[in-house]
Amino acid sequence: MDTRTLLKIINFYARFTPNYTKIGYIARSLGWRRMPPLDFSGQRWLVTGASSGLGKAMMHAAANANAEVVGVSSNQGKLDAAVAELNEAAAARVTTIAADLSLQSSTQVLLDRLLARGERFDVLQNNAGMLLNEMSLTSEGRESTFAINVLSHYLLTSGLVENGGFNQDAVVVNMTSGGMYNAPLGIKGLNNTDESTYNGKASYAYSKRAQVALTDYWNERYGDRGIRFYVTHPGWSRTPGVQEALPIFWKIQYLILRTPRQGVDTALWLCATRPTVEEDVVWFDRKSRVTHMYDYTKKPQCTLQELADYFETELAGS
Numbered sequence: 001m002d003t004r005t006l007l008k009i010i011n012f013y014a015r016f017t018p019n020y021t022k023i024g025y026i027a028r029s030l031g032w033r034r035m036p037p038l039d040f041s042g043q044r045w046l047v048t049g050a051s052s053g054l055g056k057a058m059m060h061a062a063a064n065a066n067a068e069v070v071g072v073s074s075n076q077g078k079l080d081a082a083v084a085e086l087n088e089a090a091a092a093r094v095t096t097i098a099a100d101l102s103l104q105s106s107t108q109v110l111l112d113r114l115l116a117r118g119e120r121f122d123v124l125q126n127n128a129g130m131l132l133n134e135m136s137l138t139s140e141g142r143e144s145t146f147a148i149n150v151l152s153h154y155l156l157t158s159g160l161v162e163n164g165g166f167n168q169d170a171v172v173v174n175m176t177s178g179g180m181y182n183a184p185l186g187i188k189g190l191n192n193t194d195e196s197t198y199n200g201k202a203s204y205a206y207s208k209r210a211q212v213a214l215t216d217y218w219n220e221r222y223g224d225r226g227i228r229f230y231v232t233h234p235g236w237s238r239t240p241g242v243q244e245a246l247p248i249f250w251k252i253q254y255l256i257l258r259t260p261r262q263g264v265d266t267a268l269w270l271c272a273t274r275p276t277v278e279e280d281v282v283w284f285d286r287k288s289r290v291t292h293m294y295d296y297t298k299k300p301q302c303t304l305q306e307l308a309d310y311f312e313t314e315l316a317g318s
């Protein structure tokens with residue numbers, strides 16, 4: 001490894017380890033106002049990626065706080081195992097649906113099914129996501145991280161909003177990543193199906209940046225319908241997804257990674273407290289934070305409307 005790369009790595013860990021790990025969580029939580037125990041009685045939640053890691057922690061926390069929860073992932077066996085970890089009363093508040101969110105067809109079936117049974121949600125957690133090291137195409141020909149991390153959530157969210165799938169005062173939370181700090185907003189970086197230029201971390205960063213931008217777009221477009229859209233990131237949390245995608249990082253940080261419950265603290269806090277919506281922020285550790293850390297990401301390569309038009313065209317095309 002050359003000195004430049006080594007310095008970059010040292011700089012990266014020195015900059016982010018104090019805040020993103022449980023060290024930051026514990027230190028910051030000392031200053032938080034005490035809250036009553038979470039109580040989401042009477043609410044209906046939809047959580048994507050509910051079978052593992054952060055989504056499972058959210059599904060568990062919501063069901064333990066009396067919400068009725070619909071948990072979604074691609075694997076029914078994993079969903080069943082996640083529900084089985086709950087006590088009987090909380091488990092009775094959870095239903096699950098297996099749907100492959102990497103596929104537009106399967107996401108559409110999920111959406112149609114939810115709408116057909118007259119579901120109206122108070123909370124949607126757009127959480128399912130992954131980081132790939134090797135390029136993977138879906139059977140519909142899309143790059144997988146683009147399809148799962150953002151396109152499926154675009155389809156699900158806009159489909160629910162446009163078809164009366166939310167109750168008044170609903171909340172939508174997009175789970176982005178600190179990885180988005182590495183990419184500007186841009187369409188070209190999304191859905192990169194060219195193996196010669198593919199870089200998994202870059203594709204992930206672009207998809208996660210798009211989630212941040214979509215949050216502003218949805219607040220502008222749907223805010224007057226009484227729905228609030230937030231975007232949060234979980235810091236660095238100990239989940240199967242991190243272990244699989246970043247094995248070296250996992251080994252280095254394992255002992256100080258946040259627990260999944262710590263990772264979703266802000267997502268839950270947003271639903272419990274519903275702070276005033278702010279433009280161009282990402283919520284982390286119960287506070288709105290900047291969406292850019294580096295100058296090279298500050299100039300967007302497209303507008304919010306162009307981004308939304310791109311998703312619409314993409315969905316109309318298949």
Ligand SMILES: NC(=O)c1ccc[n+]([C@@H]2O[C@H](COP(=O)([O-])OP(=O)(O)OC[C@H]3O[C@@H](n4cnc5c(N)ncnc54)[C@H](OP(=O)(O)O)[C@@H]3O)[C@@H](O)[C@H]2O)c1
Binds near residue numbers: 076127130177239
């Ligand atoms: N953990 C962290 O430190 C961290 C940091 C930044 C951002 N995030 C973000 O947090 C979210 C959750 O990540 P995690 O760390 O909890 O990862 P994880 O443990 O791998 O969980 C990912 C979830 O997404 C679901 N999923 C994956 N592919 C799917 C598909 N095709 N269709 C439907 N569901 C699918 C998985 O379910 P099945 O396998 O059952 O389908 C699983 O429930 C992601 O959006 C990730 O980018 C995590």
